Amino acid sequence: MSAIQNLPTGLWLFDAFARLLNRVTALLSALGTVLILGIMLLIAVDVAGRFFFGNPIAGVPEIVAMSILAIVFLQIANTTAEGKLTRSDALLGALARRAPRLAEGFDAVLHGAGAVLLAILISAFYPQFLRSYGRGEMIGTVGQFLAPIWPVHGVVLLGAGLMFLVFAMRALALAIRAIRGLPA
Amino acid sequence: MTGVEIGLWSLAGILGLIWLGMHVSVALALASFAGVWALRDNPTYAARLLSLATRESISSYLFGVVPLFVLMGLVVSRADIGRDTFDVANRALGRLKGGLGMATVGANAIFAAITGISIASAAVFAKVAVPEMMRIGHTARFATGVVAGSSVLGMLIPPSLLLILYGILAEQSVGHLFVAGVGPGVVLALAFCIGIAVMMRLMPGFTGTPRPASPVAQTGSLAADTVTKLAPIAALIALVLGGIYGGVFTPTEAGAIGALGAIVIAGLKRRITPRILWQVTLETGHITASICFLIIAATMYSRFLSLSGLPAFVTEWAIAQDLGVTGFVLLYCLILVVLGTILDSSSIMMITLPLVLPIATALQIDLIWFGIVTVLAVEIGLLTPPLGLSVYVIKGALDDPSIPLGDVFRGALPFALIMAVVLVLIVAFPPIATGLL
Amino acid sequence: MAQETISVTIVNGHPPIFLWVKHLTETFIPTVDAALEGSGYAIDWTEAYGGSLAAVGGELDAIEDGLAEVAAIPTVFLPTKLPLQNVTYNTPFGPSDPQMVMDVMDGLHDSIPGMTESWHAYDAEYLGGGFALDNYLLMTSFPVNSIDDLAGRRIGAPGPAVNWLEGTGAVGVAGNLTTYYNDIQTGVFEGVIVFPTAAAPARLQEVAPYVTVTNFGAQYAGTLVANQTWMADQPEVVQNALRAGAEAYTAAYIAEQTARVAAAMAAIAPDPAMLHTLSDEERARWAGVLPDIAGTWAANADGMGLPGTEVLNAYVGALQAAGASLGRDWTMR
């Protein structure tokens, strides 16, 4: 499937916003990439510290467990924008060969469904984020390691919000192209 | 409508939505939302259920290392370490029909001793083996099928996360389970190799016709070239296996050590630059996000399905049939395979085992053997649509629009059938599993 | 008389092979049902165990979100959300008898308003009783006669119990029961802190045959709660039935666990030569080298606006009054 910059509508402002959105998702994705390398080094140092120096790093299991949620939601909007979210494109592909505008119109509906899902998820997740932020909820063990949990929940919310925008923008772009015809 | 009926309808809905081209995770999550709404007549309840599953389902150390296993695979592939390995394999096995496919199975069996989760095997070999098999002329279907099929070895050959889970649920020795997994793992690997040879002969349209081993680029003498090409992968395997069995790190931590090891080895071979490492890690992130979002959605669906009562209904029905030992085990396997089409492996075990274990105990079934049978039957689900995690991981890792999802499922199908045959074999001849104990 | 049916979802993240889940089905629900007999009310139960609604540690979220009305909350996995309920893990070398720990903890919920109020922050209502884990001990792949044998050894322990190794010379590593067997077998850990009724089914004796009865003490691990808002809307007879269910659940749980401990000990230490019980002096020496775990914990809880120090003093006082054998008086600063 094509990335969002490959779905121009010919509407200048719309296309400019789509490009901006894509840049923002790419920026978040880069943060997620740094986090993956960071986790790799953290575990390696923990292993070395434990085995060679009898001195493991406290809190590594908690950090790794929480980081994966952050990594996924830092990457998910960009993954969606790049069209890398798993789907079966056999039917759409066949349709695109025969009636490209109908295919894009139908794909607009499918992306709209994604936007609806994310809207549902955000509506339920937002109060939970406020809760963990308001209470200053922590993970870890007193005397060993403590870290606040809300930044991770904030990342989930941010990632889900961007994913919603990506789905919505792609749905709109596909719909506009289906109605107006694909720009030359 | 009863819960069981809602559960069945949701299944039809998911199949339809995925076929129509909806993103798989979106289809699973939306079906779960609609299903819970229908069950509880409360959309807020349904949304909160999704929200809780989002926070919980991947937040564990185990999932935390998934990106690192993916990264290891991508680095091995990008630094041509995988290609070198397969060059050598092709040289050795090239004259054998389907030799490279068999080499992939063998390599997966070795890698299984490193990892405890099948999706790690699938992620690694999708990038390493599929391009190599396609390079010599195999079809995408066959190449991805071999990788999908052999990825299940990761759970059968120790260490294995599912055997640990079974050990806890059934109160059996994890050590004994691990020993019992070796025989079936080897039998399955052999069965895959035989299956590949048979497919090469009888289904050339499916497998494609590989070119005979062409004299690949060779530096220096044949022996020296072989050593140069095999040294990096041998070093990586030695590092990871040695580390795990030498007590330095756990199979979960092996993801980090393996990824770091692969980067260092690739760096020493001057095959990776910081720029390439960045690209590869970014790609790792995309694959991880896609897989993990799918796992979150699958968790939502398994929670909805539990709430509907469908899995418990089916299992209780099977128990009530009052068959003999063999009939009971075969029916149980059948149900696991059916549940495996739509649920993830650990959910299936958590749902069915508490219901089935008392019956198995009453029938005086050897619970170690029963565990191997359970895990193998559950793992067939990794290959079957609509929810086949190994297949999705391979599709995600390949990121090649010219290989449709349906092709990967079709390619995996013969291997799912081979697993079913081996399953029956182990049911018929328990010593395959228990012989080493 | 017309019958009104109330739908109740009951949740715990563990599967039903665990005793605290088993007795939800076998004791709690039947007791509640029996108590409602003839009251005009009946409960239609949905039992959600083994991660089918919430994962281990997610039960309190399920209660607060209204996804479940009743839950068995494993407080041991929520040390930062429910610090007060984790006082036992922060006062190691306490009594070995789970019944005594349970009675004292239940008493604290009665006598210190902050204990029950700490549940209200999560829209949860304390139903009483709960479950406690049997006396934690040490299982190792090498013999242990005193803490001097622990120098440099890597010992796996559940998160809060890593503190129990601080200062002993051992390397405490946070671990998880699910992988202990494997971790000891390969040598990542050379021993673990564990309780007998978990160690026996996991067959840890196969890889860690040396059992040292350290008497770390039985631990309060969780309790039954209901959603507070929902509970307030229920007729009194239903509220009372739920509390009666919790009381019967606690009694049945502890009775069966006590019956299992002897068999578990026989399973993990079949050979008396491999079983070593720490002397009172050695136990006190171990407790003495530990940092002020309880003081740090109490100060942290106080800082959260919870009666940490009050709970600590009341807990230790109640144990002393009950004549418990304590390895260290954790109220002494």
Ligand code: NA
């Ligand atoms: Na394995």
Ligand code: NA
């Ligand atoms: Na499947």
